[in-house]
Amino acid sequence: xxxxxxxxxxxxxxxxxxxxxxxxxxxxxxxxxxxxxxxxxxxxxxxxxxxxxxxxxxxxxxxxxxxxxxxxxxxxxxxxxxxxxxxxxxxxxxxxxxxxxxxxxxxxxxxxxxxxxxxxxxxxxxxxxxxxxxxxxxxxxxxxxxxxxxxxxxxxxxxxxxxxxxxxxxxxxxxxxxxxxxxxxxxxxxxxxxxxxxxxxxxxxxxxxxxxxxxxxxxxxxxxxxxxxxxxxxxxxxxxxxxxxxxxxxxxxxxxxxxxxxxxxxxxxxxxxxxxxxxxxxxxxxxxxxxxxxxxxxxxxxxxxxxxxxxxxxxxxxxxxxxxxxxxxxxxxxxxxxxxxxxxxxxxxxxxxxxxxxxxxxxxxxxxxxxxxxxxxxxxxxxxxxxxxxxxxxxxxxxxxxxxxxxxxxxxxxx
Amino acid sequence: xxxxxxxxxxxxxxxxxxxxxxxxxxxxxxxxxxxxxxxxxxxxxxxxxxxxxxxxxxxxxxxxxxxxxxxxxxxxxxxxxxxxxxxxxxxxxxxxxxxxxxxxxxxxxxxxxxxxxxxxxxxxxxxxxxxxxxxxxxxxxxxxxxxxxxxxxxxxxxxxxxxxxxxxxxxxxxxxxxxxxxxxxxxxxxxxxxxxxxxxxxxxxxxxxxxxxxxxxxxxxxxxxxxxxxxxxxxxxxxxxxxxxxxxxxxxxxxxxxxxxxxxxxxxxxxxxxxxxx
Numbered sequence: 081x082x083x084x085x086x087x088x089x090x091x092x093x094x095x096x097x098x099x100x101x102x103x104x105x106x107x108x109x110x111x112x113x114x115x116x117x118x119x120x121x122x123x124x125x126x127x128x129x130x131x132x133x134x135x136x137x138x139x140x141x142x143x144x145x146x147x148x149x150x151x152x153x154x155x156x157x158x159x160x161x162x163x164x165x166x167x168x169x170x171x172x173x174x175x176x177x178x179x180x181x182x183x184x185x186x187x188x189x190x191x192x193x194x195x196x197x198x199x200x201x202x203x204x205x206x207x208x209x210x211x212x213x214x215x216x217x218x219x220x221x222x223x224x225x226x227x228x229x230x231x232x233x234x235x236x237x238x239x240x241x242x243x244x245x246x247x248x249x250x251x252x253x254x255x256x257x258x259x260x261x262x263x264x265x266x267x268x269x270x271x272x273x274x275x276x277x278x279x280x281x282x283x284x285x286x287x288x289x290x291x292x293x294x295x296x297x298x299x300x301x302x303x304x305x306x307x308x309x310x311x312x313x314x315x316x317x318x319x320x321x322x323x324x325x326x327x328x329x330x331x332x333x334x335x336x337x338x339x340x341x342x343x344x345x346x347x348x349x350x351x352x353x354x355x356x357x358x359x360x361x362x363x364x365x366x367x368x369x370x371x372x373x374x375x376x377x378x379x380x381x382x383x384x385x386x387x388x389x390x391x392x393x394x395x396x397x398x399x400x401x402x403x404x405x406x407x408x409x410x411x412x413x414x415x416x417x418x419x420x421x422x423x424x425x426x427x428x429x430x431x432x433x434x435x436x437x438x439x440x441x442x443x444x445x446x447x448x449x450x451x452x453x454x455x456x457x458x459x460x461x462x463x464x465x466x467x468x469x470x471x472x473x474x475x476x477x478x479x480x481x482x483x484x485x486x487x488x489x490x491x492x493x494x495x
Numbered sequence: 496x497x498x499x500x501x502x503x504x505x506x507x508x509x510x511x512x513x514x515x516x517x518x519x520x521x522x523x524x525x526x527x528x529x530x531x532x533x534x535x536x537x538x539x540x541x542x543x544x545x546x547x548x549x550x551x552x553x554x555x556x557x558x559x560x561x562x563x564x565x566x567x568x569x570x571x572x573x574x575x576x577x578x579x580x581x582x583x584x585x586x587x588x589x590x591x592x593x594x595x596x597x598x599x600x601x602x603x604x605x606x607x608x609x610x611x612x613x614x615x616x617x618x619x620x621x622x623x624x625x626x627x628x629x630x631x632x633x634x635x636x637x638x639x640x641x642x643x644x645x646x647x648x649x650x651x652x653x654x655x656x657x658x659x660x661x662x663x664x665x666x667x668x669x670x671x672x673x674x675x676x677x678x679x680x681x682x683x684x685x686x687x688x689x690x691x692x693x694x695x696x697x698x699x700x701x702x703x704x705x706x707x708x709x710x711x712x713x714x715x716x717x718x719x720x721x722x723x724x725x726x727x728x729x730x731x732x733x734x735x736x737x738x739x740x741x742x743x744x745x746x747x748x749x750x751x752x753x754x755x756x757x758x759x760x761x762x763x764x765x766x767x768x769x770x771x772x773x
Contacts (some may be wrong), residue, residue: 180628223579337629344635345642348607348615355604362564362598364590364619364682373625466606471658 093340097332105180105325117324123431124327125385128334130423132413134380135197135338137409138418139347139467140216141354142225143233146240147382149410149435150213150398153243154383158209159318159390165201165320175319177202182392184321202321206330206387213383214376221375225368240405248312280490288446314396322392330388332380338420341377350374351418351466414455416462426462510751516578517542518594518686522633523562523572530557533742536572538720540686543718545712547733549753551762555742556722557599557730558690564596565589577685591619595684597675599691599722605664609655609674609731612663613646646681653677653707671698673707681714687711689721695726701725705732730754738762 104177109117133147166173175183176198224235283289341347353367354358361367389395398404411430415422433451437444455462508699518540522571525533533555540546542765550556561567563574565586574581581589595616604612621642622655650656653673658666668673681689692708705728712719715727723729729736730750741764746753753759 086633194535195770207622340629340631344625344639345614345618345621345623346625346628348611350616351607352615355606356602358566359598359602359604360615362590362596362602363587363616363678364564364587365615366585367588379664 091185091439093336096330098337100332101325101328102400104328105323109324110206118392119432119435120324121322121327121388123368124324124331124426125389125392126408126409126411126427126431127331127424128381128388129408130415130427131334131338131420133408133412134379134415134418134420134423135374135378138416139342139350139354139364140371141417142374143229143376144375145233145405145409146236146243147378148400148402148404149236150217150379150382151389151404152240152247152395153216153379154209154213154386155390155395155400156209156247156315156386157212158387158488159315159395161208162201162318162321162391165180165205165238169201169478170186173317173319175321177319179320180323180325182320182326191468198319198321200238202391205391206384209390210380210383213386214380217376218380221372221379225371225375237402240402242330242402244397247395247400253432309427312397313395315390316391318393318395320391320392322388327392328387330384331344331368335420335424337377342418342420342468346373353384354418360383362435372449373441410452410479414452414462416464416466419462419464419468421469422462422464425464425469442490506670516540516558517544517577518720519573520559520563520668521573523559523569523574525558525562525567525569528728531676531742533562533569536562536739536742536744538737538744540720540727542685542718543712543716545708545732545734546721546737547729547750548720548722548738549724549736550739554739554762556739557690558742560690560722561594563688564594581681587619590682590684593683593685594688595679595682595686596688597672597679597690597692599672599673599694601668603663603666603671603674603678605662607663608641610646610650610659611665612674612678613649614642616678617642617679619644619682633648649677649681652710662767668695669697672696673704673714676707676711680711680717683718687717687719687725689719691722691724693723693725699726708732 102358104120109120112120115284129147133144136142136144136147163173166176170176175181177192178194178196178199179192181196181202220236220239224232224239227235270403272401320494341350349360349365349370352365357367367473368448385397386400389399393399407430411426412423414430415424415426434444434448437447440447464474516539518538520536520538523536524531525532534719536559537557538548538559548556548559558567562569565581565584567585569607576589576592576594579592581592581594582739584592604615607615621638623632623635623638647656650659653676655666655670655677658670663674664670672695676687676689676692679689689708693704696704708719708721710734711717721729721733733750736747736750736753737744738756738759740758745758745762746756748756
């Protein structure tokens with residue numbers, strides 16, 4: 081095959097992601113209201129989280145229930161990078177994006193470029209968040225992946241809670257809040273512009289009272305621009321760069337990377353660990369190394385998803401807690417352990433169904449829980465099992481199943 | 496010593512003799528608490544040989560396999576693969592150095608297809624990087640194609656190619672045993688350890704297995720050590736047999752010698768007084 085065909089085929093899934101992202105961003109996003117756009121972005125972020133967790137819980141068969149911790153690490157790091165860099169470089173927290181950014185829909189498109197300085201900052205901060213999460217994933221994974229089953233689950237749960245509690249207890253950084261937050265509506269002192277002042281509380285030894293001084297950010301050094309992590313109030317001062325374009329693009333890349341890994345020799349190595357760790361080791365798969373690898377890759381993509389979340393909604397401890405981790409586990413189990421497309425479909429269902437059931441008011445969570453229980457009784461292997469929606473074997477199995485049901489209608493069971 | 500003698504060039508025979516031991520265990524012992532599972536076990540497998548390890552139930556045969564493949568570490572003793580000590584190495588590392596095994600209680604990757612079971616075993620020889628696999632570089636693509644071709648060849652040799660898309664756990668028992676051997680061979684082993692390959696097979700399958708094991712040894716040039724309870728099969732195909740009882744070697748020699756050894760007969764059938772007591 082000629083080289084350019086090979087290159088094109090190698091790049092195909094990434095190009096498809098890009099095209100789909102552009103199509104949805106320019107074609108569909110404009111016709112949605114803010115709420116629906118937010119929903120689409122939530123779906124995309126949840127797909128990233130579910131697909132990345134599939135690599136750990138699905139491929140290698142480990143049971144990690146602290147995935148939201150990586151969302152937190154990535155989100156706060158990416159948010160902090162954008163926050164501090166924006167203040168240092170521009171002196172404010174405006175979005176300097178392009179037609180691709182989240183805020184572009186409220187602006188006359190003619191005034192916008194294709195790719196702005198802000199987009200570069202945004203992508204860089206996302207990668208920083210992803211790498212930070214991957215690093216933490218390595219540190220957590222290296223010792224704990226020697227544990228199995230329940231023990232590993234407890235370690236990952238503990239990790240997620242540590243991240244959440246650390247964030248919740250960051251009141252000291254919250255004290256360094258910017259002027260506009262502490263004194264809303266009060267004019268800033270002379271020479272200090274509204275947003276980029278940093279509040280310093282100093283105890284006056286003479287009076288015993290605290291005195292407040294303000295430093296303009298352009299004079300402050302990098303370390304003084306502490307991000308307004310905001311403890312339990314949330315970290316909301318991150319410019320809103322995230323758009324449907326970025327979410328769909330990164331979700332597409334996540335799916336492409338995960339399925340390329342799954343279909344390669346590395347995917348078989350991961351799956352073999354799930355199937356039989358002893359046999360896998362005997363066949364030459366360094367099981368500890370591969371478990372850590374899966375963990376690090378999953379953490380990286382969860383960190384990216386966190387970055388997208390931070391530039392879209394307010395990061396706060398509730399979003400990265402135990403409940404969120406469980407939502408992600410539900411997506412993975414519902415979709416079928418090991419199925420990338422299954423996890424994606426489940427992520428869509430888990431995100432949208434509670435919204436659609438909103439009309440049922442207080443009964444919706446009961447219906448939701450009931451649906452999950454029924455699912456586990458009648459199809460414990462999840463929607464797609466280990467198969468993918470593009471696998472021929474899945475459809476052949478379905479055809480066989482339907483034929484058998486027709487020929488012997490009384491032979492029940494949901495297998 | 497071996498390097499020195501090879502460098503001098505005059506001791507080719509000595510160098511050759513040393514090279515020609517594919518796997519050696521010397522004075523290997525292993526206890527689990529108070530139970531001495533294996534005591535002072537010594538075994539040498541000349542390259543290209545086909546040898547057997549037999550003994551009554553609970554004699555410690557599978558423990559020996561686990562000691563040789565790194566699943567357990569011996570308390571004392573040395574295990575060498577191709578003249579290189581493999582003590583302290585993980586089983587995966589030992590597999591990459593050229594030792595493969597099958598399991599007494601079949602350990603296939605049940606949910607994976609028959610083909611993927613074999614393809615997975617090729618992973619240990621794969622040279623592509625994970626980034627290459629994600630970007631689907633030409634190198635990665637070619638290697639995947641080579642893995643597929645190799646796995647298909649092996650499956651054809653083992654008469655399993657027709658069932659390559661079935662899940663491993665759906666195969667009949669005899670086929671699962673043969674798939675395990677095919678999978679082990681896909682790691683390009685120098686030494687192959689077979690743990691009761693004929694268990695659960697019917698007489699026809701056992702006959703076919705005999706021919707297959709010989710063929711594997713001849714075509715792939717691997718050294719084979721097998722544990723087996725089917726004495727007909729062991730006596731027929733093994734050139735040399737080591738007999739284990741209560742963790743210790745009680746006899747070794749050609750099938751003829753072993754069969755006539757009174758200690759072996761005693762171990763298998765018990766002595767008269769003992770059986771009267773029971």
